[in-house]
Amino acid sequence: MNFIETFRVAFEAILSNKVRSGLTMLGVIIGVMAVILLVSIGEGARVYITKELTGLGTNLLIIQPGKTTASGGFHPPSAGTVRKLTYDDALALRRRAWLLTDAVPIVLGSGRIKFMNLGRDVMVIGATPEFQRVRNLFVDSGNYITQSDVDSKMKIVVLGAKVKQELFGDQNPLGKVVMLSDARYRVVGVMRKKGTSLGMDVDDIVYVPVTSGQELFDTDSLFEIIASTPRAEDVERATAQMKDILMKRHAHKEDFTIQTQGAILSTMDTILGVLTAVLGGIAGISLVVGGIGIMNIMLVSVRERTREIGIRKALGARNRDIMAQFMIEAITLSGAGGVIGILLGVGLALLIPMFVTVLPTSVSAWSIIMAFTFSGAVGVFFGVYPARRAALQDPIQALRYE
Amino acid sequence: MIELAEITKTYRMGEVDFTVLSGVSLKVQSGELIAIMGPSGSGKSTIMNIIGCLDRPTSGTYRFEDREIDTMTDDELASIRNAKIGFVFQTFNLLTRFSALKNVEVPLIYSGVPARLRKERAVPLLEKVGLADRMHHKPTELSGGQQQRVAIARALVNNPPLLLADEPTGNLDSRSGEDILKILTGLNEQGVTVIIVTHDQNVAARCKRIINVKDGQILNDQVRA
Numbered sequence: 001m002n003f004i005e006t007f008r009v010a011f012e013a014i015l016s017n018k019v020r021s022g023l024t025m026l027g028v029i030i031g032v033m034a035v036i037l038l039v040s041i042g043e044g045a046r047v048y049i050t051k052e053l054t055g056l057g058t059n060l061l062i063i064q065p066g067k068t069t070a071s072g073g074f075h076p077p078s079a080g081t082v083r084k085l086t087y088d089d090a091l092a093l094r095r096r097a098w099l100l101t102d103a104v105p106i107v108l109g110s111g112r113i114k115f116m117n118l119g120r121d122v123m124v125i126g127a128t129p130e131f132q133r134v135r136n137l138f139v140d141s142g143n144y145i146t147q148s149d150v151d152s153k154m155k156i157v158v159l160g161a162k163v164k165q166e167l168f169g170d171q172n173p174l175g176k177v178v179m180l181s182d183a184r185y186r187v188v189g190v191m192r193k194k195g196t197s198l199g200m201d202v203d204d205i206v207y208v209p210v211t212s213g214q215e216l217f218d219t220d221s222l223f224e225i226i227a228s229t230p231r232a233e234d235v236e237r238a239t240a241q242m243k244d245i246l247m248k249r250h251a252h253k254e255d256f257t258i259q260t261q262g263a264i265l266s267t268m269d270t271i272l273g274v275l276t277a278v279l280g281g282i283a284g285i286s287l288v289v290g291g292i293g294i295m296n297i298m299l300v301s302v303r304e305r306t307r308e309i310g311i312r313k314a315l316g317a318r319n320r321d322i323m324a325q326f327m328i329e330a331i332t333l334s335g336a337g338g339v340i341g342i343l344l345g346v347g348l349a350l351l352i353p354m355f356v357t358v359l360p361t362s363v364s365a366w367s368i369i370m371a372f373t374f375s376g377a378v379g380v381f382f383g384v385y386p387a388r389r390a391a392l393q394d395p396i397q398a399l400r401y402e
Numbered sequence: 403m404i405e406l407a408e409i410t411k412t413y414r415m416g417e418v419d420f421t422v423l424s425g426v427s428l429k430v431q432s433g434e435l436i437a438i439m440g441p442s443g444s445g446k447s448t449i450m451n452i453i454g455c456l457d458r459p460t461s462g463t464y465r466f467e468d469r470e471i472d473t474m475t476d477d478e479l480a481s482i483r484n485a486k487i488g489f490v491f492q493t494f495n496l497l498t499r500f501s502a503l504k505n506v507e508v509p510l511i512y513s514g515v516p517a518r519l520r521k522e523r524a525v526p527l528l529e530k531v532g533l534a535d536r537m538h539h540k541p542t543e544l545s546g547g548q549q550q551r552v553a554i555a556r557a558l559v560n561n562p563p564l565l566l567a568d569e570p571t572g573n574l575d576s577r578s579g580e581d582i583l584k585i586l587t588g589l590n591e592q593g594v595t596v597i598i599v600t601h602d603q604n605v606a607a608r609c610k611r612i613i614n615v616k617d618g619q620i621l622n623d624q625v626r627a
Contacts, residue, residue, distance in 0.1 A: 005511055016499050311495045314456060315556070316484020316512040318477045395456045399495065 006321070010329040013301070024297045025337035027290030028378065032341025032371045033348065034283035039367040040349035042276025044360035049272060053265050059232050060134060060261040061100075061239060063225040063246070067255055084221030085256055087210060089249060090128075093227065096245050099238040100227045102130040107213040108223040111181040113157075113206060115167045122163055123205045124180070126213020134228050137202075142174045142189030149188075150209040157185040161193040162203035180206070181216060235260050280367070284374065291334065291378035298330050298386035309390055310398025323391035330383025331376060338375030342368055403563070403595060404430035404453060409462035411448050411618075422448045423459070423618045432563065435590040436597045437606035440615035447568060449615065450599050454487055454566045455479045467563075484512050488557025490586075492569035494549040496541040502528060502552045503537040509560050527555040531585060547578025554585055558594075565589060567598045571605060583608055 090105035107126035571579030
């Protein structure tokens with residue numbers, strides 16, 4: 001019996017009981033759909049975060065006070081730091097770390113900004129002019145912080161687009177004086193709208209000179225220093241150089257942590273890769289359940305067709321002919337379920353971002369190939385037992401079966 | 403053509419051995435028309451199953467066309483059933499999902515005949531048994547006599563030298579039964595060896611040789627003049 005013939009016999013058997021075949025396939029359809037959908041959500045998150053992190057500026061190095069043993073990843077800013085990171089540290093890096101293009105000292109805090117009778121709680125970043133460059137920020141009107149603002153602790157502020165809109169509406173804010181945590185600051189610039197990045201509204205921020213920021217928050221320490229290198233290849237050497245310079249200034253203690261954007265990126269990538277695998281695995285369980293459904297129905301089908309098996313054997317079907325018939329039936333069920341599941345899964349994965357904009361998805365070829373292969377394998381695995389049972393029927397008993 | 407020597411068949415039912423055949427020896431020449439008779443439980447169906455290569459004897463030897471059957475594998479038995487033996491059953495045993503034509507084609511599927519040639523061979527046989535106009539009907543749309551004629555056409559499609567009929571008229575009215583007997587005896591006249599298992603004296607009366615079976619043994623074996 002050739003393959004096409006076996007396939008046709010199997011196909012006729014499937015079509016002869018459409019409702020049952022459909023319900024059986026549904027298990028596989030849902031399983032495959034779940035695998036593709038969940039993997040695409042996991043992948044979507046990974047692609048999104050990678051893109052956002054890259055968008056923050058490449059070749060970045062972040063120096064934070066305090067020593068953490070783990071490398072890479074995000075670290076909470078440590079409280080009770082052994083030794084602080086100071087503005088002078090940043091200046092030293094700027095002077096002596098020739099591998100760096102920038103070394104931007106940053107202070108970070110929150111404050112209440114008031115103009116007339118309007119007030120708003122905002123994030124305040126104290127920075128130097130280079131911050132604009134390392135973070136890819138652009139001024140919409142007026143100016144950004146200048147070096148002389150930093151040097152002379154000028155009480156000036158640059159507003160994020162949203163802050164400006166909330167406080168001033170359509171008025172021109174340039175030259176106006178606002179109250180920032182009870183100190184008077186003059187508005188010198190407004191940033192171009194940028195939107196949210198990693199859940200943080202970049203437009204809801206105000207910028208002040210780092211020196212004024214330290215005074216505002218009453219601290220002589222920095223939140224971090226952001227440094228950058230001209231090329232990604234220089235990051236490693238630059239790290240060593242900065243460590244050398246800072247340790248000399250910190251009594252030969254490594255009481256700071258240098259993170260590279262690449263390390264953060266690869267850590268996030270690993271975490272989200274694991275997340276995707278876990279999601280896929282959970283969905284895979286439903287595919288296995290679908291496979292058990294196929295086995296169940298195939299066993300019923302073998303029993304129902306016991307007499308048919310007997311007849312076919314009497315007419316010259318070999319054991320392997322019967323085996324092939326039921327195997328192909330099981331594989332056809334799971335394979336067709338797999339194809340439908342892929343179509344539905346990909347369709348949903350493409351539809352979701354249109355309706356749920358916070359949930360990016362990315363359909364990957366490997367998840368489709370994997371889901372299809374797996375559904376086929378499920379058919380083979382769960383089809384073997386019923387098919388063997390069919391093939392090994394004793395022809396006489398099968399013929400007598402009522 | 404067929405040679406059974408000291409065939410025994412024992413089934414094990416739980417702890418007890420249940421002997422169905424105890425020492426059956428039998429020779430069948432090519433072209434014979436034989437009735438095997440006996441009460442139910444006498445073992446006549448088991449003899450038939452062994453001759454038809456559906457069952458294996460517990461001991462004894464079975465030679466079919468000078469080949470040892472009892473040492474063959476399941477696949478070899480399947481190919482003998484396919485090419486050498488046609489079966490006609492009391493309950494017709496047609497595949498209800500398929501048309502009469504498809505049913506007749508089934509043995510050809512297992513002998514590897516391509517689809518186009520299958521139809522070419524099946525159609526004349528259905529015409530021969532008088533079902534030219536019903537070949538696209540399903541078995542449920544056919545009368546008992548018509549179903550049995552489909553079954554005969556199916557049994558003949560590979561031109562087997564041996565036709566085994568197990569109570570072929572048992573489920574039919576006397577007229578349809580007569581039609582079926584005519585077809586079977588007609589086939590025998592064309593040289594096919596036919597063995598019919600039956601209780602029916604009238605059926606047996608049409609055969610040249612009658613073998614009576616009782617309690618798993620051959621009681622008598624008479625060739626009629």
